[in-house]
Amino acid sequence: MQRRNFLRTMLTGWALWPLLARSLEQEKIMKDTVMLPKDDNEWRQRLAPEAFHVLRQEGTERPFTSPLNQEKRQGTFVCAGCDLPLFDSSMKYESGTGWPSFFTTLPGAVETRLDFKLLLPRTEYHCSRCGGHQGHVFDDGPPPTGKRYCNNGVALRFVPS
Helix, strand or coil: CHHHHHHHHHHHHHHHHHHHHHHHHHHHHHHCCCCCCCCHHHHHHHCCHHHHHHHHHCCCCCCCCCHHHHCCCCEEEEECCCCCEEEEHHHEECCCCCCCEECCCCCCCEEEEEECCCCCCEEEEEECCCCCEEEEEECCCCCCCCCEEEECHHHEEEEEC
16 A cells, blocks of 8 residues: 555656746746736836736737837847846847747746637737736747747847847
């Protein structure tokens, strides 16, 4: 009996290891953060109205309005809500969609979930630190990933190298 319980415990622990590792990674990210606003009023004070609409209310900015579409310098694109690095400039490409686009993200930077706001399912992604809505990911991007992370420019800030 004891051996069976031991094996069951070991198998359960082994199966749960990816979840534990992910939560440890999230904990490290959260330790690196400054105090984040706790409610909408605090976020409104911290963010411009357009950024608040996108990051906290999952809105979308108009295409071709972001100056980050033209950003070509070396550097890092960070979340406009909490400054978590999301993309390196080497990940950016011109998609022609009117929004800054990237073929991948920095490890652990974003979390995804299904969005049914337009009836058909889309995958939206959010900053893994503050939960700010960034945009949607599509399967029509360039190699090597074939992904297009279509980001709202007001949800990002560019930090040159």
